[in-house]
Amino acid sequence: MGLLDNVIGALGSQNPGGGGGGQGDLLGAIIGLLGQQGGGGLGGLGGLVQKFEQAGLGDVAKSWVGTGANQPVSPDQLGGVLGNDTIASLAKQLGIDPKDALGQLSQMLPQVVDKLTPQGQIPQGDVGGLGDLGGLLGGLGGLLGKR
Numbered sequence: 625m626g627l628l629d630n631v632i633g634a635l636g637s638q639n640p641g642g643g644g645g646g647q648g649d650l651l652g653a654i655i656g657l658l659g660q661q662g663g664g665g666l667g668g669l670g671g672l673v674q675k676f677e678q679a680g681l682g683d684v685a686k687s688w689v690g691t692g693a694n695q696p697v698s699p700d701q702l703g704g705v706l707g708n709d710t711i712a713s714l715a716k717q718l719g720i721d722p723k724d725a726l727g728q729l730s731q732m733l734p735q736v737v738d739k740l741t742p743q744g745q746i747p748q749g750d751v752g753g754l755g756d757l758g759g760l761l762g763g764l765g766g767l768l769g770k771r
Contacts, residue, residue: 669746688737691744699726
């Protein structure tokens with residue numbers, strides 16, 4: 625996933641706000657979490673959807689993957705799905721408070737998953753093996769200016 629990390633880093637450097645907790649930093653952290661198959665990672669998009677299903681929120685995550693409207697997720701719901709350790713690690717990586725991390729993540733994660741699944745399905749090979757890197761960049765790059 626080295627190339628993807630480099631590209632996400634470049635996207636992050638385009639963030640005019642800069643500094644810890646910027647949207648580029650958050651985007652990179654999300655992609656990192658989704659791409660990790662163990663050691664605190666979510667196990668890809670499939671692993672993320674599975675965690676939501678286990679928490680009784682499968683319909684929420686599936687709405688992000690599907691082609692319809694994205695259902696919102698509250699910071700509290702997201703914290704329950706991801707767990708304190710994952711949130712604490714993410715917050716530390718971003719240099720922000722865990723509650724702030726949850727708030728930002730609850731806004732950005734649905735958009736990121738939506739952009740990573742333009743066909744309404746989890747891509748074969750999941751995040752780490754996305755073949756259309758240009759399409760990914762085009763879709764995710766627009767997220768940096770949104771909130």
